[in-house]
Amino acid sequence: MRYVVxxxxxxxxxxxxxxxxxxxxxxxxxxxxxxxxxQIETIKKLNMKERSVLLNFPLYKIPFVMPELIKLYKDSVVDITLFPGVKSLLEKLNKTGYKIAIISSNSEGNIKNALKRNHADHLITDVISAKRIFGKDKTIDQFLKIKKLQASEMIYIGDEIRDIIACKKSNVKIVWVEWGYDGLDVVKSAEPDYMVKKPDEILEIVKKR
Structure with missing residues (x-):
């Protein structure tokens, strides 16, 4: 195991x-x-189609509104904090010798600004923005190629069903975290390789691989 993404x-x-x-x-x-x-906790239990109905938002418009959504999001980056235990996890992974990267649908600038404000930017080696919200597997494949990695040499940590689907396509093991956007009822059918309730559990999984 070389990269925790x-x-x-x-x-x-x-x-x-x-x-x-x-x-x-x-x-x-x-x-x-x-x-x-x-409403946020209730929305976490809904799949994408159910969310689109609730919010009166056609799913086909996602690619068109995402750039504007991310731009508006930038205005709130000052208030973003890491989840409890996350910075400690990153420090432990870094100290153990693993390289840490981020592959996200958010913009590289937004992520780097938030990391810097949380004094965690020095712990991350790569920040990569996936250009398509439902095409993260392509970004993962490209990352593996650029870093000259086998799929078994990285593990991905995510919170949404689309993360799980992308990792399955790329043959990369995935850890699903329960504190994120998609609840267990949404993701369980996609069968993530691992499921965790707190950040420290991720370290134990990585060490065993």
Whole structure:
């Protein structure tokens, strides 16, 4: 095992309020339904189709609104914090000798700014933005090729069903974290290789591989 690769939003960082702010700005502009803070836990239990119905948002528009959503999100980056235990996990992985990277649908600039504000930027070797929200497997494949890695030499940590699907396509093992955007009811059918309830469990999984 050489690389431990993380998703960012919902895995390393609690960005739910930042994305709620950005989404509600879009909702005002395009007449979608707004998200209330108390709805977030309920939304985590819904799949993409159910979320689109709840928010009056056609799924086919995702590629068109994502750039604007990420740009609006940038305004809230100052308030983003890492989940409890995440920075300690990154420090332990780094100290043990693993290289740590991020592959995310968010922009490289947003991620680097948030890491810097949380004093964790020095722990990450690579930050890569996946250009397509549902094409993360292509980015993972490219990462493996550039780093000259076998699929068995990296593990991915993510929180959404699309992360699991992407890793299955790339033949990369994935750890699903329960504190992210997609709840267990949403992801269990995709059969992640590992499931964890707290960051320290990730370290134990990595050490055993």
């Amino acid at each position: 993380f998703d960012f939003d919902g895995t390393l960082a609690d960005t739910s309020e930042a994305f709620m702010y950005a989404w509600n700005k879009l909702a005002d502009k395009y007449r979608y339904k707004k998200i209330k803070l108390e």
